[in-house]
Amino acid sequence: MTTPTAGPDGLVIENLSVRYPSGTHAVRGVSLHVAPGHTLALVGESGCGKSTVAMAVLGLLPATTRVEGTIRVAGHEVVGASEASLRRIRGLHVGLVAQDPMRSFDPLLPVGTSVSEAWRVHGRRPPRDGVATALGALGIADPRRRLRQRPHQWSGGMLQRAAIAAAGAHTPALTVADEPTSALDADLADTVLNALRATGAGVLLISHDLALVARHSDEVSVMYAGKIVEHGQAAKVLAAPRHPYTAALLAATPRPGTGLPAPLPGAPPNLALEPTGCAFAPRCPLADEDCAENQPPLHHDVACHRVNGQAA
Amino acid sequence: MTAQGALRAVTTTAAGHIGIGCATAVVAVIAAGALRHASTDTVSITDAFRPPSWAHPFGTDDFGRDELARVAAAGRTSLSAAVLVMAIATAAALVLGTSAGLIGGALDAALMRVTDVLLAIPNLVLAMAVIGALGPGFDHLVIALSVSYVASFTRMTRAFALSARHRADLAAARLAGLGWWRSVLGHVARPVAGQLTIISTLSFGDVVISIAALSFLGLGVRPPTPEWGAMLSDSRGNFAVAPWLLLAPGLAIVLTAIAVNLIADALREGEPA
Amino acid sequence: MIAPAAVPVLDLEQVWVRHPGERHLSDVLRGVSLRVHAGEIVGIQGPSGSGKSTLLRVCATLQRPVLGRVRIAGREVPRGWHRDGKVMPINQNATGALDPHWPIWRTITEPLQARHHSDRLTQAQRREIADEQLRRVGLDGLDLDARPGQLSGGQCQRVAILRALIAKPRLLVADEPTAALDVSVAAGVLHLLADAASHGIAIVIASHDRAALQVLCTRVAHLRDGRLVEHAGDRSEPLASR
Numbered sequence: 159m160t161t162p163t164a165g166p167d168g169l170v171i172e173n174l175s176v177r178y179p180s181g182t183h184a185v186r187g188v189s190l191h192v193a194p195g196h197t198l199a200l201v202g203e204s205g206c207g208k209s210t211v212a213m214a215v216l217g218l219l220p221a222t223t224r225v226e227g228t229i230r231v232a233g234h235e236v237v238g239a240s241e242a243s244l245r246r247i248r249g250l251h252v253g254l255v256a257q258d259p260m261r262s263f264d265p266l267l268p269v270g271t272s273v274s275e276a277w278r279v280h281g282r283r284p285p286r287d288g289v290a291t292a293l294g295a296l297g298i299a300d301p302r303r304r305l306r307q308r309p310h311q312w313s314g315g316m317l318q319r320a321a322i323a324a325a326g327a328h329t330p331a332l333t334v335a336d337e338p339t340s341a342l343d344a345d346l347a348d349t350v351l352n353a354l355r356a357t358g359a360g361v362l363l364i365s366h367d368l369a370l371v372a373r374h375s376d377e378v379s380v381m382y383a384g385k386i387v388e389h390g391q392a393a394k395v396l397a398a399p400r401h402p403y404t405a406a407l408l409a410a411t412p413r414p415g416t417g418l419p420a421p422l423p424g425a426p427p428n429l430a431l432e433p434t435g436c437a438f439a440p441r442c443p444l445a446d447e448d449c450a451e452n453q454p455p456l457h458h459d460v461a462c463h464r465v466n467g468q469a470a
Numbered sequence: 471m472t473a474q475g476a477l478r479a480v481t482t483t484a485a486g487h488i489g490i491g492c493a494t495a496v497v498a499v500i501a502a503g504a505l506r507h508a509s510t511d512t513v514s515i516t517d518a519f520r521p522p523s524w525a526h527p528f529g530t531d532d533f534g535r536d537e538l539a540r541v542a543a544a545g546r547t548s549l550s551a552a553v554l555v556m557a558i559a560t561a562a563a564l565v566l567g568t569s570a571g572l573i574g575g576a577l578d579a580a581l582m583r584v585t586d587v588l589l590a591i592p593n594l595v596l597a598m599a600v601i602g603a604l605g606p607g608f609d610h611l612v613i614a615l616s617v618s619y620v621a622s623f624t625r626m627t628r629a630f631a632l633s634a635r636h637r638a639d640l641a642a643a644r645l646a647g648l649g650w651w652r653s654v655l656g657h658v659a660r661p662v663a664g665q666l667t668i669i670s671t672l673s674f675g676d677v678v679i680s681i682a683a684l685s686f687l688g689l690g691v692r693p694p695t696p697e698w699g700a701m702l703s704d705s706r707g708n709f710a711v712a713p714w715l716l717l718a719p720g721l722a723i724v725l726t727a728i729a730v731n732l733i734a735d736a737l738r739e740g741e742p743a
Numbered sequence: 744m745i746a747p748a749a750v751p752v753l754d755l756e757q758v759w760v761r762h763p764g765e766r767h768l769s770d771v772l773r774g775v776s777l778r779v780h781a782g783e784i785v786g787i788q789g790p791s792g793s794g795k796s797t798l799l800r801v802c803a804t805l806q807r808p809v810l811g812r813v814r815i816a817g818r819e820v821p822r823g824w825h826r827d828g829k830v831m832p833i834n835q836n837a838t839g840a841l842d843p844h845w846p847i848w849r850t851i852t853e854p855l856q857a858r859h860h861s862d863r864l865t866q867a868q869r870r871e872i873a874d875e876q877l878r879r880v881g882l883d884g885l886d887l888d889a890r891p892g893q894l895s896g897g898q899c900q901r902v903a904i905l906r907a908l909i910a911k912p913r914l915l916v917a918d919e920p921t922a923a924l925d926v927s928v929a930a931g932v933l934h935l936l937a938d939a940a941s942h943g944i945a946i947v948i949a950s951h952d953r954a955a956l957q958v959l960c961t962r963v964a965h966l967r968d969g970r971l972v973e974h975a976g977d978r979s980e981p982l983a984s985r
Contacts, residue, residue, distance in 0.1 A: 412933070414954055416958065421934065
């Protein structure tokens, strides 16, 4: 995968490595690129490191974590940046839509006040009726009256759209959406994701829901044990997966007419220990001795010895 | 919290250290007094108002009685009264508060109105009213003070029980067929009792001081039972002649209150969030 | 497998539930009727706020309807019906459904302490039973003395299911059991539920995962505006009739 140089690009990550003080090596050399207007989904199960990547992009990892590599948002370097530079990047160049909308809003403030905070934090004022217009565009009925209400009077789906409006306040080049629909009912997921993509920014979508990803992303990167194991066009990867883990994930997703989905054997590895060989080998139906001894490099967008032939 | 957790909390924090220090001092005095041969009631007018010496480490009082023995005996009285008050209040609150919180309805409403009234009256005033009705004496003192502490502890227990009412583990236990009391005791009572222990430890110092105050006013234990507050009251007039008679019981009250409060603080710090 | 003449395990008849203190316009459930027989899995779908959780609470006998009748294995609730493990719950937030202070061996075997079980088990016996149960669901590596806070969401949910199954229920009421779980762990839970049904346990499951309900259930019902409308799932018997 080519890594373009900095410019008005959405997001460029090169060889990101994140180690927590406890010793857990959560992200082990991840590279990806999100172009403006495109949606890249980062999928994987709990503990694979995808949320860590999201937090790293926003510079929100605790100070005690060791972060190596490059993260460039609209040309601005995030790794190693000072808190002051990060504050200038957040909101202006990258927005965040977090998992639980109820937690993103101060329960005591009217929703309108919280949303307009996105402007005020950077010393600007929202354009006249700007907040109401943005919410109306996202499908909130009667926005002017609604803005005066408190978060508990809004549904989860509506709040999440308000969060999207706030994240898009300064039309950033990138929006990071960390499991934006996990806390919502499935019928709201599509509405929320359409709203997200309508902003025009590049979207880094963190999700464990493969069906959702298939409907709403252009590209997908599958993560396992801190590494990207497969990457490609969303429709292609999810219809015809090449990496055994991606195939197993798809087999574990319920699909009407195919009987009960098949769970994966075993459990994800403990990331405090460096794996010898491929991290997925213990659970992989195709694994052989080579897989157990040598870590497969990402080659042709797949990190698998069996798919790419023997390791060099 | 567990017993080891409590021990760790108390022995590793600064508050715990000082608290244990003070408590040790008080316990030492009480033990020393108990081991001595001098009785608290041996009257010897010729020995009255002797300053501290080897024979009488805390001196003698106006009747020639050994002050150390009296302070120690008074300590046993005050502390046992305080322990009884806390035990009664805790036990009653556990039963009443848990029932009110979990059953709700008329029981809860009635209990809350009663505690409302009791809590509107300051502890000491309420205690004085009860003693006024029943008369002074050790037993009546304990009952009088228990009343207001039962009221405040019950409210707190009820709050814990309310938050536990809709817990899924309680529902599962009930659906499985476990009896009401059994499920409650297993799932609700334990954390509630834990919180109650901390609260009662925090209140212990208050109770000791209240006992001393009531006795100071002559409303507590009856003479000749020694009590710190009563001893303070008795020695007021003789301050110019025998200041040690005020210092000993006064210090005892202060050290006990400090010890209990600091230990309770240490326990609270150690309590997992 | 389903004997049409058998008494249904769960029989809701014209059940109405109202939010306390509100007018009839905001009835949560309006005349809902539902029958579930042994071995059937009925899925409940519906938009947020449609009353799915309320319906499940009524099924689990944790909430009484304002109108209508609820019968468990023919006996009307609350009259003439005893809580004895016939109905057991499975919740969305599994970690919150387990007592945070209890080790898992104690939680799993808690239903065995109920009055209607005549034998009093020792701690050692309970630990052995718990060990055996954990092995059945592939959690044999788990420490018996672990507390819920030390386990993952998926492990907690499997412990909760074991607790429910050990009571030998006739009916399992599962409210969003796979909502917070990874797809692979969720698949394992679906297998556990299907396995329970194959042993004759009736299951009512609410979920917003339509695909999961379709592959797991014999019937799927939609709850909309307080009313229930049914259709067939993938696992329906071709000639099932009620």
